[in-house]
Amino acid sequence: MPRLEIRLFGPPEITVDGAVVTPDTRKAVALLAYLAVNAPTGQPRHRRDALATLLWPDADQSHARSLLRRTLFSLTHTIPADTLVVARETIAFSGKQPVWIDVQDFEASIDECRRHDHGEQTVCPHCLPALRNAADLYRGDFMAGFTLRDSANFDDWQFFQAENLRRQAAHVFERLVQGLTVQHDYMTAVGYARRWLQLDPLHEPAHRALMQLYAWAGQTSAAVRQYRDCVRILDEELGAPPLPETTELYQAISENRYPTPSQPVYQAPPVHLAKRQPAAPAVPALIGRQAEWAALLAAYGSIHEEGRLVVLEGEAGIGKSYLAEAFLAQMRLRGATTCAVTCYEGEGALAYAPLMDALRQALAIPEASVRLAGLAPQWLAEAARLVTELATLYPQLPAPLPADSVGAHSRFLEGVAHVLGSLLAGPAPGLLFIDDLHWADTASLELLAYLVRRLRSHPLCVLVAWRSAAAGPPAHLQQLVADAQRNHTATLIHLERWERNAVQAFVAQAPLPGTPSSALTDRLFQETEGLPLLVAEYLAMLAGSDLTPDAVWQIPPTVRDLFQARLSRLDQVATQVLGAAAVIGRSFDFDTVRAASGRSEDETVAAIEELLRHNLVHEAPPIHHGSIVYDFVHEQLRALAYDDMSLARRRLLHGRVADVLHHQVRRAGSNAGVVAALLAYHAERAGRNDEAAAAYALAGERARQIFANRTALAHFQAALALGHADQTGLLIAIGDLQTLLGEYRNALASYRQAAESSSSSTPVQIEYKLGLLYHRLGEWKAAGEHFQTALAQASAADELSLASAIRADWALTAYRQGDMAWATTLAAQALATAEAAGDPPALAQAHNVLGILARSRGDAEQAIHHAAESLALTRRQEQLDAQIAALNNLALAYAAAHLPVQAIGLLEEALTLCLRLGDRHREAALRSNLADLLHSAGHHEASMIQLKQAVTIFAQIGLEAGPENAEIWKLTEW
Incomplete structure (x- = not known):
């Protein structure tokens, strides 16, 4: 019976009876490896759909299953027959053929040691053979050098398997060193210690183990060289000296007074993450906040069929977060589903970051699947653009429409609103809390x-908090709150500093030695001026002292000095980990800070425990499965820790964080844009401009796909400034975004720069875009010149649909110039070219222009015919922008035919669609046209409302374009 052996440590190797066999494709190797690790004999079978999605995530389900069938055919003809059980829906190992897998043998050897009658940190003589076997099996990282470039899901699985097995291997080598040292087999132990150190050259316990082993073996010079290697590596990678215990061991070896061999080389204590023990009493939410609490209860109690926006504003440290968290806790007792997220300084370029956190929190509630059961699949598909967990939970979701399709942005916003509203619905109104909204990105503010x-239409309480100091929140958000207040759907609560009686109440609850005196309250109120955060921090400093109110308090008068005093208590390792965390940002995860600091897992755990004890960081609530996340308790603490480092060390740490993020981008899924933006930020600050430029470009593309246009624009501009290789492509993308945002002059400059940077003649797309922009600005001659050049290029390339579109737009420009004959000729040519191409969108555009020309000649019948034909075509093709144009022009044709009722109805429909699309210039034109018709019909008040809104929008667009572009105000048809 043939024997199959699967070796996954190091480069994958498959043998049958000792002979190497190679499957036809890398996907076959990946499939066998996945089954070998996750579905050995006796384990539940794997479903075909899950395997197809793992290996071909970008293919539709039918195509992915077809590819899986071909891969299985190749694999089953490479390995012995009957090795796998391949059923219609599942796949598994059969158990009929002998199969040996090195990973299983490796883990079995480790498990054998665990079954011995002693603790996991102890090494008995019976452990050594099993540990040696595990060490011999580990010939390299899991599937080293193997990757599937088109399957981020598999790469993600492979990465985490490799990391887990690497940690187990390090533990194996460490225990072998311990066991062999007890037997005085020092040189054999040296070999395993070196392998231990190869896994992480920055791991000081391994360096110390080697130093001791060399010393015990009588090789003092080798021990000294090992210490010097340790110093060099730590200096090059971390810019930091060795720990004191490493230096002390070196000095002991140099002075021939090192520990005797009977003492263990290194025995790590069990790892237990301590829970946070606050150094200062938390600010009780209701001290001095009775009126604000009553306002919160009243606002929440007013929610029935309609939701409510509640705003907490005040200066930094005033207690907004504490008040909100207490309110959320109270509402949870009433049965409300709550969700709390925070915006962070420096993350304004991360599109939708707080809303993604909110969705993930809400998806984690037990009732999530029930609450989403009745939601239309298209809304779930739209929200899945932000959080891929939805696509995992609902694998049969329809694919959302392309990001650049008409109306896609509105559908995306509506989908996220539906999903979030459904997840927070319950027996009591749901509550969404967004803290520090003044740091939110523009895309999140838009959503x-x-x-x-x-x-x-949503019985939901949206609670937000922002700082009222300095510039305050964005102007458009202030306007939104003002509008909501006028509609009686918003409550604004301003928090003031504590009065003396509130400080006294807080002091009375503080764990101070003895009974707090009135003089202590007076002194605290004088020092803090009633700012709750400072009151809490001063009391934290006093809690462990016997200072009296009339003594000289050694407390700096500013927050910076106060935080500096707390930072000075940290040991060397905790200070290094804190510095790495400060570089990462206000919020940081365990894995990234460990990698950035260069410290071992044990050292990082001990450092974070110290930071928790000193109340410098706190554990953040879990959002989804993954690394533990921590937050600085105050942004000023993070800023102080960052500023205290030298520029050289900051650049080094930014580079290490960029290295971590570089490996995360491909596995980030829907978060790839966020991770890429962070990678760009850190790479730029590390002086790695090429890498930063590439990451900014990727972040911009992902932001554009989810309609975060201003965020995308900022990323593309940053990539351009850093010298990205594709200057032309970036400039075109920037021009496209500026056009969407109504920044016409900026868009013109971007397109011109793109044309100048192109290695060949100006591409037809740029010429066409320039013509369209000049048309919007009313610069007819320039528009016509660009259309003429673009048409020549499109005709030469035999691009009929594009040529038809250019002719139609050029016809409209000629009409606006007063050249009716040329406009008529171009429109007829556009129709003929569209018919030859058989392209419905081009046909709709040609009929639309022919309708405009017919109405201008006074031929209402032909105008109605062409506009109606255009509208029918656009409705079938779901072209929202073309449909708006056809509705507008058909309405104007009906008005010319003295049919005002039909005309008003069509304009109202066009305006509704235009508001969804977000084209402000054309929205203004529609409102102006509607105002004229309403006035003619005698609806003067309604007419004036539309006219005022139209004038406001025209003024905003005209101001940006400049006074020379008066044609902007004259737009009526397009």
Whole structure:
């Protein structure tokens, strides 16, 4: 019976009876490896759909299953027959053929040691053979050098398997060193210690073990060389000296007074992460906040069919977060589903970051699947753009429409609003809390504004907090709150500093020695001026002292000095880990800070425990499965720790964080844009401009896909400034975004730069885009010149659909110039070319222009015919922008035919669609046209409302374009 052996440590190797066999494809190797690790004999079978999604995530389910069938055919003809049981829906090992897998043998050897009658940190003589076997099996990292470039899901699985097995191997080598040292087999132990150190050259316990082993073996010079290697590596990688215990061991070896061999080389204590023990009493939320609490209860109690926006504003340290958290806790007792997220300084370029956190929190509630059961699949598919967990939970979701399709942005916002509203629904109104909103990215603010405008149909409480100091929140958010207040759907609560009686109440609850005196309250109130954060921090400093109110308090008068005094208590390792965390940002995860600091897992755990004890960081609530996350208790603490480091060390740490993020981008899924933006930020600050430029470009593309246009624009501009290789492509993308945002002059400059940077003649797309932009600006001659050049290029390339579109737009420009004959000729040519191409969108555009020309000649019948034909075509093709144009022009044709009722109805429909699309210039034109018709019909008040809104929008666009572009105000048809 043939024997199959699968070796996955190091490069994958498959043998049958000792002969190496090679499957036809890498996917076959990946499939066998996945089954070998996750589905050995006796384990549950794997479903075909899950395996197809793992290996071909970008293919539709039918195509992925077909590819899986071909891969299985190749694999089953490479390995012995009957090795696998391949059923219609599942795949598994059969158990009929002998199969040996090195990973299983490796883990079995470790498990054998665990079954011995002693603790895991002890090494008995019976452990050594099993540990030696495990060490011999580990011939390299799991599947080293193997990757599937088109399957991020498999790469993600492979990465975490490799990391887990690497940690187990390090533990094996460490225990072998311990066991062999007890037997005085020092040189054999040296070999395993070197392998231990190869896994992590920055791991000082391994360096110390080697130093001791060399000393015990009588090789003092080798021990000294090992210490010097340790010093060199730590200096090059971390810019830091060895730990004191490493230096002390070196001095002891140099002075021939090192420990005797009977003492163990290194025995790590069991790892237990301590829970946070606050150094200062938390600020009780209701001290001095009775009126604000009553306002919160009243606002929440007013929610029935309509939701409510509640704003907490005040200066930094005033207690907004504490008040909100206490309120959320109280509402949870009433049955409300709550969700709390925070925006962070420096993350304004991370599109939708707080809303993604909110969705993930909400998806973690037990009732999530029930609450989403009745939601339309298209809304779930839209929200899955932000959080891939939805696609995992609902694998049969339809694919969302492309990000650049018409109306896709509105559908995306609506989908996220539906999903979030459904997840927070329950027996009591749900509650979404967003803290530090003044640091939110523009895309999140846009989505929040969209949700708040629809609170009339969502019984939801949206609670936000922002700082009122300095510039305050963005102007458009202030306007949104003002509008909501006028509609009686918003409550604004301003928090003031504590009065003396509130400080006294807080002092009375503090764990101070003895009974707090009135003089202590007076002194605290004088020093803090009633700012709750400072009151708490001063009391934290006093809690362990016997200072009296009239003594000289050794407390700096500013927050910076106060935080510096707390930082000075940390030991060397904790200070290094804190510095790495400060570079990462306000919020940081365990794995990244460990990698960035260069410290071992044990050292990082001990350092974080110290930071928790000193109340410098706290554990953040879990959002999803993964690394433990921590937050600095105050942004000023993070800023101080960052500023205290030298520029050289900051650059080194930024580079190490960038290295970590570089490996995370491909596995980030829907978070790839966020991770890429962080990678760009850190790479730029590490002086790695090429890497930063590439990451900014990737972040911009992902932001554009989820309609975060301003965020995408900022990323593309940053990539351009850092010298990205594709200057032309970036400039075109920037021009496209500026056009969407109505920044016409900036868009023109970007397209011109793109044309100048192109290695060949100006591409037809740029010429066409320039023509369209000049048309929007009313610069007819320039528009016509660009259309003429673009048409020549499109015709030469035999691009009929593009040529038809250019002719149609050029016809409209000629009409606006007063050249009716040329406009008519171009429109007829556009129709003929569209018919030859058989392209419905081009046909719709040609009929639309022909309708405009017919109406201008006074031929209402032909105008109605062409506009109606255009509208029918656009409805079938779901072209939102073309449909708006056809509705507008058909309405104007009906008005010319003295049919005002039909015309008003069509314009109202066009305006509704235009508001979804977000084209402000054309929205203004539609409102102006509607105002004229309403006035003619005698609806003067309604007419004036539309006219005022139109004038406001025209003024905003005209101001940016400049006074020379008066044609912007004259737009009526397009």
